[in-house]
Amino acid sequence: MGVTLTILSLIVLIPLTAVALKAAHQSPEAFWAAAFNDRSLAAYRLTFGAAFVAAAVNGVFGVLTAWALVRYEFPGKTIVNALVDLPFALPTAVAGIALATLYAPKGWVGQFLTPLGIKAAYNPIGVVIALTFIGLPFVVRTIEPVLRDAAEDVEEAAASLGADRLQTIARVVLPALAPAWLTGFAMAFARGVGEYGSVIFIAGNMPYKSEIAPLLIIIQLEQFEYERAATIAVVMLAVSFTMLLVINAIQAWSRRFD
Amino acid sequence: MTISIRSIEKKFGRYPALNKVDLEIADGELLALLGPSGSGKTTLLRTIAGLEFPDAGQVLFDGEDVTFASAAARRVGFVFQQYALFKHMTVAKNIAFGLDVRKGKDKPDKAEIARRVEALLKLVELEGLGKRYPSQLSGGQRQRVALSRALAVQPSVLLLDEPFGALDATVRKSLRKELRRVHDATGVTTIFVTHDQEEALELADRVAILNKGQIEQVGTPDQVHEEPETAFVCGFVGEANCFDGRVGDGRFSAGALQLPASGLRDGSATAYVRPHDFVLDDAGFEVRVDRAHVQGALTTVNATTLDGRPLEISASRAEAARFAGTVRISARKAHVYAA
Numbered sequence: 001m002g003v004t005l006t007i008l009s010l011i012v013l014i015p016l017t018a019v020a021l022k023a024a025h026q027s028p029e030a031f032w033a034a035a036f037n038d039r040s041l042a043a044y045r046l047t048f049g050a051a052f053v054a055a056a057v058n059g060v061f062g063v064l065t066a067w068a069l070v071r072y073e074f075p076g077k078t079i080v081n082a083l084v085d086l087p088f089a090l091p092t093a094v095a096g097i098a099l100a101t102l103y104a105p106k107g108w109v110g111q112f113l114t115p116l117g118i119k120a121a122y123n124p125i126g127v128v129i130a131l132t133f134i135g136l137p138f139v140v141r142t143i144e145p146v147l148r149d150a151a152e153d154v155e156e157a158a159a160s161l162g163a164d165r166l167q168t169i170a171r172v173v174l175p176a177l178a179p180a181w182l183t184g185f186a187m188a189f190a191r192g193v194g195e196y197g198s199v200i201f202i203a204g205n206m207p208y209k210s211e212i213a214p215l216l217i218i219i220q221l222e223q224f225e226y227e228r229a230a231t232i233a234v235v236m237l238a239v240s241f242t243m244l245l246v247i248n249a250i251q252a253w254s255r256r257f258d
Numbered sequence: 259m260t261i262s263i264r265s266i267e268k269k270f271g272r273y274p275a276l277n278k279v280d281l282e283i284a285d286g287e288l289l290a291l292l293g294p295s296g297s298g299k300t301t302l303l304r305t306i307a308g309l310e311f312p313d314a315g316q317v318l319f320d321g322e323d324v325t326f327a328s329a330a331a332r333r334v335g336f337v338f339q340q341y342a343l344f345k346h347m348t349v350a351k352n353i354a355f356g357l358d359v360r361k362g363k364d365k366p367d368k369a370e371i372a373r374r375v376e377a378l379l380k381l382v383e384l385e386g387l388g389k390r391y392p393s394q395l396s397g398g399q400r401q402r403v404a405l406s407r408a409l410a411v412q413p414s415v416l417l418l419d420e421p422f423g424a425l426d427a428t429v430r431k432s433l434r435k436e437l438r439r440v441h442d443a444t445g446v447t448t449i450f451v452t453h454d455q456e457e458a459l460e461l462a463d464r465v466a467i468l469n470k471g472q473i474e475q476v477g478t479p480d481q482v483h484e485e486p487e488t489a490f491v492c493g494f495v496g497e498a499n500c501f502d503g504r505v506g507d508g509r510f511s512a513g514a515l516q517l518p519a520s521g522l523r524d525g526s527a528t529a530y531v532r533p534h535d536f537v538l539d540d541a542g543f544e545v546r547v548d549r550a551h552v553q554g555a556l557t558t559v560n561a562t563t564l565d566g567r568p569l570e571i572s573a574s575r576a577e578a579a580r581f582a583g584t585v586r587i588s589a590r591k592a593h594v595y596a597a
Binding site for chain 2: 151153154156157158159160161162163164167171172175176178256257258
């Protein structure tokens with residue numbers, strides 16, 4: 001307990017307090033102006049919105065990926081398995097450059113999207129794509145062990161009681177996965193909120209349109225506006241912390257049967 | 259519901275799990291599938307359930323071929339060894355599941371489902387626990403939930419895979435009585451798998467003994483115990499002393515032990531004698547008593563024949579004092595099988 005508190009304080013609490021203290025070095029009016037001007041509001045909206053959408057996309061496809069990895073044998077499974085972890089290991093800038101190249105209007109994927117009127121890079125969609133890439137392994141790797149442990153006899157029991165495949169999945173398999181799914185979702189979301197490296201290459205970084213909050217912090221720092229940077233950081237901190245608290249509460253509720 | 263199993267074969271890879279199995283189960287019967295692990299008993303149960311499909315042969319329910327029908331279509335209630343409860347649902351929801359997933363006019367209304375759940379909770383003596391989650395129940399209670407969940411759909415046949423395997427001895431005993439009571443109350447044809455011969459003999463109307471994917475014998479508990487048809491059954495069901503010897507001129511001999519063995523070919527053979535079939539007999543052969551141990555109403559005697567074969571004798575409590583030093587005994591009943 002003592003060790004936990006010490007580590008948590010040194011690594012997490014004290015630096016975060018320093019940020020808050022830095023932000024407090026200014027008048028309330030200045031704080032308010034830095035925190036809630038139109039540009040920073042747009043950046044928060046994009047950051048949290050895109051992180052949420054990306055986590056939701058991963059919430060669907062991460063489950064499918066985990067399912068395929070646990071339940072099916074297919075050629076190249078080990079390679080797919082390793083690929084899932086790649087976003088963990090890849091320097092995020094590399095991911096950003098690769099995604100930007102692919103989804104740019106003349107890129108490999110982008111050239112097919114442009115005729116359909118879809119612009120996938122240099123706008124909020126680009127942000128979502130980058131965050132989806134970054135977040136996928138979080139969902140897959142949290143769901144996988146739970147799915148592996150889930151005994152197949154539970155599905156057989158459902159089937160023997162007359163449930164069709166859809167009912168079995170919707171009523172028996174997925175609800176049992178819910179706590180792990182929420183954990184994966186929360187982790188992917190949190191990672192998405194804090195992501196910087198991969199996003200800035202594909203986002204286009206236009207103020208009010210595709211500028212994420214972490215980038216706004218960097219911009220403030222480059223202009224030696226340390227208090228303003230800290231202010232935005234404090235707002236992000238507060239929102240992230242609240243959202244993670246809410247997710248944890250939902251998770252605790254979903255574990256009521258354990 | 260009568261069930262007919264006709265020359266069922268099933269292989270897993272190259273390993274034959276079931277080899278031409280035939281079995282007839284009468285309506286309302288309580289049958290045990292007894293055998294060591296790997297004997298194919300669970301595979302046979304799962305084949306009857308429709309959770310496993312045979313490579314050859316037929317499964318008939320009331321004369322109707324259901325060999326490849328799904329478990330749901332056969333209306334079987336299956337109780338899994340590890341309970342397989344839905345852990346995110348309350349006990350009541352678990353039991354109601356089979357009724358809840360029905361569609362359209364087959365689905366009973368809410369009040370009817372609640373009434374049936376209550377009745378089942380009462381049947382398995384779990385009244386008042388409907389709102390609990392499986393994690394809040396003991397092993398025995400979970401197994402009873404699994405049983406009532408299977409019964410909720412009013413199955414035509416109830417199948418249980420090692421239903422008491424994961425429970426401790428006391429709970430096991432009381433659940434055995436419970437299953438018998440539930441079977442008698444519902445009258446549903448019931449088949450259960452066990453490797454515990456005591457369980458099979460105590461609970462079942464008839465016992466089918468499996469070994470290496472084949473049925474060795476089917477009979478009442480008394481028949482398989484007293485008139486075992488094969489050496490395997492004799493060795494597996496009940497306690498038995500085993501003697502390797504030879505048959506010659508219609509008599510079996512293994513050292514001093516001599517037994518009638520009419521109708522057997524001359525050659526090597528194995529004799530099985532139940533511990534309670536050895537009796538003190540002045541005309542018998544000599545054994546040296548190593549240990550006589552009173553255990554409840556019985557005396558268990560460990561002895562050795564003069565040519566060094568160990569054997570076990572079961573006598574009454576009153577006889578304990580007479581088993582000392584060297585005594586003469588004979589076998590009043592024995593089973594001899596050609597090797």
